[in-house]
Amino acid sequence: MSEINQNYVNGDWVQSATDEVIEVENPANPDEVVAKYQRSSTEDATAAVEAAAAVADDWAATPGPERGRILREAGTLLAERKEELTDLLVAEEGKAYAEANGEVQRAIDIFHYFSGKAADLGGTVKGPSATDQNLYTVQEPVGVASLITPWNYPIAIPAWKLAPALAAGNAVVLKPASAAPGVAIELARALDEAGLPDGALNVVTGSGSTVGSEFIGHDAVDAVSFTGSSEVGRMVYDQATDSGKRVQTELGGKNPTVVSNSANVAEAADIVANGGFGTTGQSCTACSRAIVHKDVYDEFVAELVDRAESIDIGPGSEHEMGPQVSADELESTLEYIEIAEEEGATLAAGGGVPEGSEVESGYFVEPTVFTDIDSDMRIAQEEVFGPVIAVIEVSDFDESVAVANDVPYGLSASIVTNDHTEANRFIDEVEAGVVKVNDKTTGLELHVPFGGFKRSSSETWREQGDSGLDFYTIEKTVYDSY
Known part of the structure; x- marks a missing residue:
């Protein structure tokens, strides 16, 4: 042209x-x-x-x-x-x-x-x-x-x-x-x-x-x-x-989804995957941290890995997940993946560039899941802006809220729970401008306010x-x- x-x-x-x-x-x-x-x-x-x-x-x-x-x-x-x-x-x-x-x-x-x-x-x-x-x-x-x-x-x-x-x-x-x-x-x-x-x-x-x-x-x-x-x-x-x-x-954001021990784990994995891998993770409201109760942690990780590995990657005109927008964005995402591994996180899914004729020349990256995450790791603190989710294990609800708030950002946050008290406490205690219950961190209504706390706004x-x-x-x- x-x-x-x-x-x-x-x-x-x-x-x-x-x-x-x-x-x-x-x-x-x-x-x-x-x-x-x-x-x-x-x-x-x-x-x-x-x-x-x-x-x-x-x-x-x-x-x-x-x-x-x-x-x-x-x-x-x-x-x-x-x-x-x-x-x-x-x-x-x-x-x-x-x-x-x-x-x-x-x-x-x-x-x-x-x-x-x-x-x-x-x-x-x-x-x-x-x-x-x-x-x-x-x-x-x-x-x-x-x-x-x-x-x-x-x-x-x-x-x-x-x-x-x-x-x-x-x-x-x-x-x-x-x-x-x-x-x-x-x-x-x-x-x-x-x-x-x-x-x-x-x-x-x-x-x-x-x-x-x-x-x-x-x-x-x-x-x-x-x-x-x-x-x-x-x-x-x-x-x-x-x-x-x-x-x-x-x-920016470093948006969490808390997964309660009362949650339907398969539903929670769908919510986190949609929020973290949708738009190739290139959304300020994308879920980049799944904060999961220890009782359902292993099951949740298995479900999330299954979803990450089943995503159809390729040109956006024909596939479920498209490329990152530029070589610089792809390089940044791959650098964060490398940093996470160097800091001791366990790569559970993805972590690289996909193979195949349709993706060999574009800025594609695999949907990536990390486990064994400490909240002070860079992968848990800094915005990646790619399809990378860090899964953090917690022992109870109070710890999940503390971890959710333990970042300099406060844009969007969600919780997956069947406990009404937990849901309402989360709404009250989480430091985020958008709070969702049993829903993904992404997706906004156009007729209600949007904005964040802390460094998100x-x-x-x-x-x-x-x-x-x-x-x-x-x-x-x-x-x-x-």
Whole structure:
């Protein structure tokens, strides 16, 4: 594919100021270049912010129902292109077809959900102390919002940031991840065709150090929303807050599933395997620690190993589990596997690169299970971002909660139990922003808040649902005497 995808700025598809190109490979077949994108400059990013700032007041003044109509129409256009978008997502990111198809549907649902919310934005009426006075609040957009999104959910995460930002009346600049920017660009295409005013959304491809830094630091930017690694997230937070901007960061996780001695072990193994091996483990909410009661430990390990060894690995278009997104991600996962073995963990399943003609050239790794894990091992403390599950044996419920909390992250956590008291104590005591009972750590509803504790989040603003709108609005209190 020789055509270079352009940036979307002020309603036009425009050439970057640079001649540099990002080539996106198919991670299942790296010799195949799926698409080319511009490696944009600081000047390109500045132009995008200035375009957003120029239209921000007009877009904010657009009635909420009209903003909602545009979002609804964009969602309908995405639905008409669902198969095309799924194929593009699989080709660029490597995700299995069923997972990619579900992610595209999530983006469609998000646009339709926030299309209705746009008409509901208002405020509250309060009783004044004075006579002859009205006392009420109104919600207004914050202004220009910068969105910096990751590659692992390349359409869902841009959608769940973009839809509430636009619904609330903000002008937006978006930098998608360079590894898989195609589907985010298609969001812009759908919104453009749906009638979004020029400049209300601007999309620029390029590096975080160039485009992302300008999107964070520019004086015209009022709010920054970032999803990515904890290390980069801390830098984003510091840069944004130093210049007085509103900021939310959603970062990494080291998510546990506790398996009680009252659990159905086969069901627990299904839950852990789905949570840890789904999306090739490349999810911030993926289960990477199974914390298992000693009474069911051996049985659970056998069940989990069986599931790991039965997973069908290959190109995402045709197989159950696709590749990792890049050579660097594969190398990192294999390095963590090596570290775990060096620290004394026992490799119970996987641990290497699969063999076969369909997987010989891609960034594939086997679903991996480690046992004999101490909680202070790196494999039990650090985010791997690959299909690797560490199984930790515990003696009772209290120890399971202590181990679950014994990490610097706190994004998602689950418990598999038939004990009602255990379930409720776990909800109360676990340090995580998302808590599930008898369910996998992955998978989120779009109409409830999402965010983490500790290093998993800035702990400032939640995403999705009404909380997602809160980040993109600011309240004004009105005293109207007459």
